[in-house]
Amino acid sequence: MFKAKVLIKRRMTILDPQGKAVEIGAKHLGLSNIKNTRIDKYIEFNVDTKSKKAAEDEVNDYCKKLLANPIMEDYEFTLEEVK
Amino acid sequence: MKSPKFGIVVFPGSNCDHDTYYVLRKIIDVDVVFLWHKQTSLEESDIVILPGGFSYGDYLRTGAIARFSPIMNEVIKFANKGGYVLGICNGFQILLEAGLLPGVMIRNELLNFVCKDIYLKVENKGTIFTKGVNGNSALKIPIAHGEGNYFADENTLKELENNNQIVFRYCGKDGSISTDANPNGSINNIAGIINKRGNVLGMMPHPERSSDPVLGKTDGSLIFKSLVNNIFN
Numbered sequence: 001m002f003k004a005k006v007l008i009k010r011r012m013t014i015l016d017p018q019g020k021a022v023e024i025g026a027k028h029l030g031l032s033n034i035k036n037t038r039i040d041k042y043i044e045f046n047v048d049t050k051s052k053k054a055a056e057d058e059v060n061d062y063c064k065k066l067l068a069n070p071i072m073e074d075y076e077f078t079l080e081e082v083k
Numbered sequence: 084m085k086s087p088k089f090g091i092v093v094f095p096g097s098n099c100d101h102d103t104y105y106v107l108r109k110i111i112d113v114d115v116v117f118l119w120h121k122q123t124s125l126e127e128s129d130i131v132i133l134p135g136g137f138s139y140g141d142y143l144r145t146g147a148i149a150r151f152s153p154i155m156n157e158v159i160k161f162a163n164k165g166g167y168v169l170g171i172c173n174g175f176q177i178l179l180e181a182g183l184l185p186g187v188m189i190r191n192e193l194l195n196f197v198c199k200d201i202y203l204k205v206e207n208k209g210t211i212f213t214k215g216v217n218g219n220s221a222l223k224i225p226i227a228h229g230e231g232n233y234f235a236d237e238n239t240l241k242e243l244e245n246n247n248q249i250v251f252r253y254c255g256k257d258g259s260i261s262t263d264a265n266p267n268g269s270i271n272n273i274a275g276i277i278n279k280r281g282n283v284l285g286m287m288p289h290p291e292r293s294s295d296p297v298l299g300k301t302d303g304s305l306i307f308k309s310l311v312n313n314i315f316n
Contacts, residue, residue: 014234017190017268066151069144069180072187072234 001048002055006077008041008068043067046082055079087314089115090128092158092174094149099135099171103291110294111307120152130167130310131158133174135227135289145188145230146176155181167211167314168283169306172228175275175285184276184285185243186235191228192268198227200300201266203274203288204254207247210277212284215309221258222251222302224288226266226274231287233269233276243276251275251286 010016016038023037047055059077068075089107093100100117107115116126125131138149149155155177162168162183170178178184191197202221205213216222235243243249251274255264265272267287275286290303 013236014187015189015192015232015268017192017194017232021194066147067143069147069187071236072189 001046001082002052002079003082004045004047004055004059004077004079006041006043006045006059006063006067006075008043008063008073008075010038010040010073012038014072041067047079052079052081085315086113086311087129088127089113089130089132090118090125091115091132091134092118092120092154093134094120094136094138094152094177096138096140096149097134097136097173099173099289099291102289103132103134103171106291106294106304107307110304111311113311118154120149120154123153123157125154125157125161125166129314130169131161133158133168133170133177134291135172135174138173138177141173141230144180146173146178146180149173149177150180159183162278162283165280165282167310169212169310170283170285171289171291172226172231172287175287176230178283178285183283184278185239186233186276188230189232189234190230191232191266194229196227196229197231197266198225199266200225200293201274201288202254202256202258202264203251204258204260205250206252207250207277209247210250210281210284211313212277212306212309213250214313216305219258221254221256222305223300224290224293224303226288227292228267228287231267231269233273233287235270240271243273246279248277248279249273249275250277250284251288 019037026034293303
């Protein structure tokens, strides 16, 4: 079994209204050096396969078809063996 | 004249399904059935409507999980065969996720949930959904969404423009397109688009909320009437 940690990032060319709004909060806090705040998604789950290759294939499938929207998002992930 | 049968898909979290049903049955006076998202039959519907709401709580991305409901395989097959599909608000978001329409929907530019009457310019009156819209005045139809900020890359936009696929744009009362009239930051004021074949339309405004005269506005009914009057022609 493997633990997958997936990071889904919106492409830089696509506006992130949430990140923009949160950055206004930073300005109000007096944190004037904060720039380009982006809010992305972090997702964790287990993949119950014996081989790492099989786990990779399934995570890729999950990311491409559901977790990320390939029109506006890119993803990356790590796999770590767990017992 | 034969009148068409409408099927309204009900996802967990749909909340405009009953309003749409009411309008079709009581105001437009046509046959209409609810289609539960787990069923795989469209029950011989001539037109399938994906209604507004918050399917699956809008988790992950709007429409992303509903797109994999069992009935969606049938809706996609139906659309690919030329069947008529109308996605309203969350229904539009589901059509985008399902790849039946191009582009994506992101959070409104100012992050607010916008719920108000807006004006729509009908840019393409040749579609089966808009043939019944006469005159040049803008349609007054309400919107109610937090993620209606339509986005598509430059090539997709060019294609949409060239093929006359942009059916509705947000406009002022006089029909003028401006940033001021844009309620959510949508690129080029886009409020509704159709596929190339002309049988799948997605729109953020809610025509079912402006169809009953008792509400003081009926422009939305023009879209349903247009479908009813033109589908078998």
